[in-house]
Amino acid sequence: MLFAAFDIRKSLEREMATENEQKAMSLDEKPVIWSKQKRELETMIIEERLKSVGVVQWIENGALIQKESWNSRDLQDTPLLKHKPWVNEHGSCHLNLIIPYLGDDQHTREFIFCWSKRILEVIAKSKTEVRQYSLSFFRKEGGTKDTHFAMIRAGREEVLKGLSQYPTDEDFVRSLPGKYLSSAVAEF
Numbered sequence: 001m002l003f004a005a006f007d008i009r010k011s012l013e014r015e016m017a018t019e020n021e022q023k024a025m026s027l028d029e030k031p032v033i034w035s036k037q038k039r040e041l042e043t044m045i046i047e048e049r050l051k052s053v054g055v056v057q058w059i060e061n062g063a064l065i066q067k068e069s070w071n072s073r074d075l076q077d078t079p080l081l082k083h084k085p086w087v088n089e090h091g092s093c094h095l096n097l098i099i100p101y102l103g104d105d106q107h108t109r110e111f112i113f114c115w116s117k118r119i120l121e122v123i124a125k126s127k128t129e130v131r132q133y134s135l136s137f138f139r140k141e142g143g144t145k146d147t148h149f150a151m152i153r154a155g156r157e158e159v160l161k162g163l164s165q166y167p168t169d170e171d172f173v174r175s176l177p178g179k180y181l182s183s184a185v186a187e188f
Contacts, residue, residue: 032090032091033089033090034087034089034090034091039087039088039089042087042091042093042128042129042130043084043085043086043087045126045127045128046085046087046093046123046126046128046130047084047085049122049123049126049128050081050085050095050119050122050123052122053118053119053122054078055078055079055080055081055097055115055119056080056081057080057081057082057083057084058070058080058081058082058098061080064080069142069143070140071140071141071142072098072099072100072101072139072140072141073100073101075098075099075100075101076100077100079097079098079099079100079111079115079137080097080098081095081096081097081098082096082097082098082138083096087130091129091130091131091132092130092131092132092133092134093123093128093130093132093133093134094133094134094135094136095119095133095134095135095136096136096138097115097119097135097136097137097138098138098139098140098146099111099112099115099137099138099139099149100139101139105184105185108139108149108184108185109181109184109185110169110170112137112149112150112152112173112181112185113169113170113172113173114169115137116135116137116150116152116169116172116173117163117169117172117173119135120133120135120152120154120159121159121163123159124156124159124160124163125160130156131155131156132153132154132155132156133153133154133155133156133159134151134152134153134154134178135150135151135152135153136148136150136151137149137150137151137152147182148182149181149182149184149185150179150180150181150182150185151178151179151180152173152176152178152179153176153177153178153179154176154177154178158175158176158177159176161175162175162176
């Protein structure tokens, strides 16, 4: 009799587990879609945080606005935004950054790693609700030609974890899950 009760109990547990599994699978979580106003607000927050570390859009750089055409040789020691931060409807953010010409590939790599860490830190520690970030680094060659050097992607938790565990810029970038580095700057 005890064995029969145990078998019935196991059978009921399996049925309940199957039923719960089916219910869980039928609950389709719809991704949150941010309104245009929400995206604009988050863009403003990110822009303000970037300004706090000296990163602005190129059209806000008085010296470049006065030039008929410019390239990365005209930049100093801070990257510039190619355009406003792009916050998409699902709450992730992408930045296209123009970097200056530097002495060699080693300096370019160090610059990208340093600014990746600085930018991701200032955004991740801000009040923005954006949780996923991607940064693309370009060198503006002139006209419409750009050379793509790197793309770094990470979520807020990954950034905060990396900041607490990896003191060097290179180790921090290495710890991030998503990165593309052109062959010129790919060595770790």
